[in-house]
Amino acid sequence: MGGLGKTTLATKIFHDSFVEYHFDVRGWVTVSQAYSTQDMLLQLLASIGKSINEAATKLEVAKLCEMLYQSLKGRKYLIIIDDIWSCKAWDDVRQCFPNDNNGSRVLVTTRLTEVASHASQGGFTHNLQHLTQVQSWELLCRKTLRGYECPESLTEPGKRIAKKCGGLPLALVVIAGLLEKEEKRKDLWENIAERVGSYIINDPKGCLDTLALSYDHLPCHLKKCVLYVGGFPEDYKIQVRKLIRLWMAEGFIEEPHERSWEEEAEYYLMDLIDRNLLLVAGKSSNGGVKSCRMHDLLREVCLKKACEENFFKKVSMPTSNGNLDSTSFVSIVTQRRLFLDYTVLEDIYLHEFATHARTVLCFRGSPISSRTDAFWISSFLLLRVLDLGNIALVYKFSDLKILIHLRYLAVWSCNNDAFSFSGLSGGLQTIIVNGNLDDFWSSSNNMTNLRHLQCDHINFNVTFHFTVPTLFNL
Numbered sequence: 001m002g003g004l005g006k007t008t009l010a011t012k013i014f015h016d017s018f019v020e021y022h023f024d025v026r027g028w029v030t031v032s033q034a035y036s037t038q039d040m041l042l043q044l045l046a047s048i049g050k051s052i053n054e055a056a057t058k059l060e061v062a063k064l065c066e067m068l069y070q071s072l073k074g075r076k077y078l079i080i081i082d083d084i085w086s087c088k089a090w091d092d093v094r095q096c097f098p099n100d101n102n103g104s105r106v107l108v109t110t111r112l113t114e115v116a117s118h119a120s121q122g123g124f125t126h127n128l129q130h131l132t133q134v135q136s137w138e139l140l141c142r143k144t145l146r147g148y149e150c151p152e153s154l155t156e157p158g159k160r161i162a163k164k165c166g167g168l169p170l171a172l173v174v175i176a177g178l179l180e181k182e183e184k185r186k187d188l189w190e191n192i193a194e195r196v197g198s199y200i201i202n203d204p205k206g207c208l209d210t211l212a213l214s215y216d217h218l219p220c221h222l223k224k225c226v227l228y229v230g231g232f233p234e235d236y237k238i239q240v241r242k243l244i245r246l247w248m249a250e251g252f253i254e255e256p257h258e259r260s261w262e263e264e265a266e267y268y269l270m271d272l273i274d275r276n277l278l279l280v281a282g283k284s285s286n287g288g289v290k291s292c293r294m295h296d297l298l299r300e301v302c303l304k305k306a307c308e309e310n311f312f313k314k315v316s317m318p319t320s321n322g323n324l325d326s327t328s329f330v331s332i333v334t335q336r337r338l339f340l341d342y343t344v345l346e347d348i349y350l351h352e353f354a355t356h357a358r359t360v361l362c363f364r365g366s367p368i369s370s371r372t373d374a375f376w377i378s379s380f381l382l383l384r385v386l387d388l389g390n391i392a393l394v395y396k397f398s399d400l401k402i403l404i405h406l407r408y409l410a411v412w413s414c415n416n417d418a419f420s421f422s423g424l425s426g427g428l429q430t431i432i433v434n435g436n437l438d439d440f441w442s443s444s445n446n447m448t449n450l451r452h453l454q455c456d457h458i459n460f461n462v463t464f465h466f467t468v469p470t471l472f473n474l
Contacts, residue, residue: 001276001295002211003170004128006109010080013107023104024075025049031084033217037061037092044068044079044093061092068096077104084110085217087118094119111214113274130167130295137162139169143176157189164196166296174200174207197300212301214277224252224311225268226277229294230302231312231339233363237281237291240269242410245430245452249385249408250359261451312337312359315344339363342391349376358405359385377402388412389434400424407449410434430454 013019014028027047029040038057041064046052048071056064072079079097084090090108097106108119116125131139140162141150150158161179165171175192178199182188192199200207215226225247232238244265247253256264272278273289277298282291294302306312313335332338333348337359345362348355357380377399380386386403389410400409406425410432426448433455 001130001168001298002111002214003168003207003297004130005169006111006128007082008169009128010082010107010109014078014080019078022076023078025072025077027077027079028082029080030082031089033085033213035085035089037089038064040089040093041065041068041096044096045071048072048077065093065096069098072096072104073098074100074102075104076102079106081106081108084108084115084119085112087115090115090119111276113276131169131172132167133159133163136165136167136172139172140165140176140179143173144179146180151184153186154184154189157186157193160193161189161196164193164296168295168297170207170210171196171200171297197296200297201300201304208297208301208304211297212305214275214298215301215305218275218277221252221254222268222272224250226272226294227302227306227309227311228252228337229278229292230299230306231314231337231361232294234296234299235293236363237293239291240266240289241452242432243292244269246385246387246408248451249429310335312339315340316364333357342388345376345380349379354379354381356382358382361385361387362391364390375399381405384408386410389432 014026020026025048027044029043029047031040038061041061042052042057045056045064045068048068050067050071059067077097081090081093097104108116110116110119137159140158144158161175162172165175175196179189179192182192215223218226228247228250229238229243244262247265247268248261253261253265253268259267269278269289269292273280273292278292278294280289280291281293282289284290303314313332315332315338332340332344333353333355336356338344338355338357339361341364342362345360360380360383381402382405383403384405385408386400386406387408387410389412391412400406401424404425404427406428408430409424409428410430412434428447429449430452431450431454432452
């Protein structure tokens with residue numbers, strides 16, 4: 001992940017006095033995403049002390065590679081290739097480094113597991129980890145107080161600040177730079193502890209821009225997937241099977257040729273994990289990834305990108321008066337994807353708005369009401385994804401029949417009435433019901449696209465007719 005300290009660690013190695021003594025020659029090149037092989041070779045030649053004139057800049061790559069090879073031949077060298085983004089970039093220069101079995105080394109830093117594995121080929125790979133809370137607090141104190149002991153009054157808010165940086169050294173250093181310049185007052189530190197994310201977003205050194213590089217490097221189909229995760233609440237652990245089904249329902253998964261849709265979606269997921277954009281939050285008994293999450297600062301990147309690209313909108317009902325203004329509603333009803341509180345659904349209907357929303361995911365609800373109909377449904381006729389699985393509701397869902405475009409449905413039923421899927425969209429791929437079901441009905445004409453059915457309890461005194469493979473999770 002960006003900001004973990006890969007370049008910082010490589011710099012410390014490069015300038016270490018013992019390293020300087022041990023190697024005859026040391027060279028450094030920073031590659032970045034948009035690179036030129038010629039520029040890489042010119043940088044390396046200059047860094048090992050070769051004079052680069054105008055004539056050298058006009059030489060072909062093969063000639064520059066030969067010059068570098070001859071300059072390193074027979075000498076014990078250390079070459080650091082920093083911030084490399086592709087296997088091809090490594091392949092373009094690897095032949096320039098002679099192997100004389102004399103203890104020479106090439107050190108590569110990258111955010112991509114694939115590149116690291118390709119470049120090492122039997123060598124040593126070190127995966128930097130996020131700092132623990134203890135390590136985070138130690139680093140914050142060292143950078144902020146410069147050797148002085150932390151006053152007791154600042155310890156509690158200081159530890160909260162360190163915790164909110166999520167173990168990311170770059171974030172800790174940015175916040176430390178702010179704290180170092182401010183007065184050492186408890187009220188000030190408490191105020192900063194409440195707004196750590198906003199301070200980092202506004203960092204003039206571009207902390208968020210550093211993290212955004214990983215997103216910018218993604219292919220288009222993965223950008224959609226990772227932006228989608230950014231809509232989930234902070235520190236939210238997402239069940240992998242749920243995320244995969246949502247991606248499928250949204251149409252993010254390109255049609256697979258040799259794998260199933262689920263296997264293709266899992267391949268996307270593992271690609272994002274290998275790129276350090278998603279973190280493993282839990283593993284299953286067989287060692288697979290059970291749940292994942294996103295680092296808070298990467299989530300800020302996704303929220304910023306989603307706003308710029310109008311990809312989704314997050315809406316929380318204001319706590320002051322419990323109402324949204326008309327301007328806010330206009331921006332909401334024209335949005336395709338909504339991540340919001342349940343009360344917003346009701347408020348949209350009461351304001352007589354019809355939305356363009358294809359996706360609604362609710363993560364927080366109001367106290368359970370006694371209503372017996374989903375009266376707000378008529379404002380959301382175009383829905384393909386409806387997730388109310390985190391909201392405990394007591395009414396029946398007969399009104400869901402009018403959502404003819406539904407592909408994904410997750411609900412939480414708190415009553416014991418029969419829950420009938422009769423008349424629901426024939427395009428449904430996933431149905432998830434939290435709670436007990438007293439009855440289930442399905443027909444061959446109605447559930448032909450169903451792939452996933454998940455519920456706590458079901459009465460099996462019925463006959464199922466499915467024309468496609470269906471995965472039952474009971």
